């Protein structure tokens with residue numbers, strides 16, 4: 299199937315218009331009822347591509363309801379839309395690739411979402427220093443010159459911190475300039491500057507722009523019934539041609555790997571979804587369909603649609619230790635089980651990878667993984683705990699070897715860069731003491 | 738530690754984990770209801786930041802909320818029975 303998201307097209311507004319035509323005029327929000335697009339989004343069965351795969355129409359309706367609840371639309375209850383192209387997952391580059399080729403599809407999606415929920419302000423967030431900034435500045439300039447947008451769209455660049463891309467943190471940054479997660483209000487209730495805020499992933503918004511043009515029934519003709527459409531998969535590790543592919547949801551893992559030139563050798567296991575995702579053992583997983591429900595039934599997490607193959611040249615426990623140390627340093631330092639629990643867990647995994655660990659340590663590690671789950675202000679500790687606990691299960695043979703002072707990989711050729719999970723510089727403390735790290 | 742099903746819950750004990758700074762005064766006030774983890778932070782019945790509280794534990798839960806110096810703990814109405 300040819301891709302829908304135009305990954306091979308030039309990024310100019312003229313090229314975008316040639317290919318897709320203008321964004322149709324949409325029935326706007328009226329009082330407590332959202333604009334007409336919400337029904338098409340529901341018909342399409344669109345689910346968010348930022349990691350949670352939450353039904354998009356429910357979020358659109360929740361924002362409208364929340365902003366209408368206290369009667370008339372006061373200025374302080376006017377909704378805000380934030381496009382999330384932060385791409386906090388280091389192993390993902392789907393949003394960057396999407397923005398490089400089809401920035402106007404994402405911006406159309408923001409526009410369509412804003413009209414649907416009656417937003418008066420709209421933002422697109424990419425992390426500070428992102429390679430997408432140039433293409434987006436150009437695209438916004440083109441749109442301003444052509445007067446495309448009813449609701450102005452502002453490009454914002456919050457800090458490049460993992461948890462700053464979580465939706466309450468993003469709303470916090472847009473409202474107050476601080477990119478830390480907020481508890482307990484969810485953005486649709488009280489988001490940026492206390493206003494009901496819709497946060498959608500950049501790819502979700504591009505799909506919305508297509509639904510606005512072609513309708514929900516057209517949209518759902520492709521992909522798995524439980525999560526229709528296509529998905530941008532970031533494929534990496536032990537494959538011949540790592541990169542981004544657009545496939546219908548429900549495509550088999552084997553077919554996705556084949557699009558990337560196939561595995562470079564026997565695959566021991568896969569990291570699914572990213573560093574907040576989960577590991578699965580290699581055998582049998584290539585038959586699994588790549589959609590949220592099938593991947594979950596197979597023990598993984600589709601998350602941000604990352605599929606990373608670990609072959610026999612890499613020690614999976616060493617990979618886990620490097621990532622766990624990074625995740626620990628990405629805590630926002632606000633909640634005890636996160637700021638103290640994650641470094642403790644990361645130290646345990648490091649000791650295991652270094653073959654300096656024992657059975658009592660393992661038992662304590664499992665207890666700690668249970669204890670840090672479900673007790674943070676955001677899901678960062680839960681994702682980290684899942685990353686570690688699923689890895690211990692998927693590579694239980696390697697864990698046993700390490701507890702015995704051995705490793706199946708030592709003595710083989712060293713990890714090549716292309717096969718190592720990308721880990722940004724590790725922070726040793728959760729944040730700088732003044733909190734300035736997140737401004 | 739007492740946990741209870743939704744039907745019997747008299748209240749929900751809710752912890753704001755961002756506000757909580759782990760002095761453990763809530764545990765001192767209601768040791769059978771609130772444990773502390775190895776880092777000194779409270780663990781509510783059920784292990785998340787929201788716990789259903791049975792009528793018999795309501796007084797202890799209230800003591801815990803009153804003990805917290807930073808207002809990180811409070812009692813909410815129980816979820817409606819389904």
Ligand SMILES: Cc1cc2nc3c(=O)[nH]c(=O)nc-3n(C[C@H](O)[C@H](O)[C@H](O)COP(=O)(O)O)c2cc1C
Nearest residue numbers: 346347348382384385386463464465498499502677
């Ligand atoms: C620690 C953490 C990091 C996240 N990073 C991202 C991210 O980089 N990009 C993104 O779109 N969503 C990210 N999310 C999910 C967002 O909170 C939010 O659910 C999402 O942007 C909603 O968009 P969607 O409904 O279109 O998926 C993250 C969540 C957590 C807990």
Ligand code: SF4
Nearest residue numbers: 630632633636674675
């Ligand atoms: S759980 Fe961690 S990352 Fe999330 S709000 Fe608390 S300290 Fe910040």
Ligand code: SF4
Nearest residue numbers: 757758760761763805
């Ligand atoms: S008394 Fe309050 S601040 Fe102290 S540990 Fe308990 S909830 Fe946290």
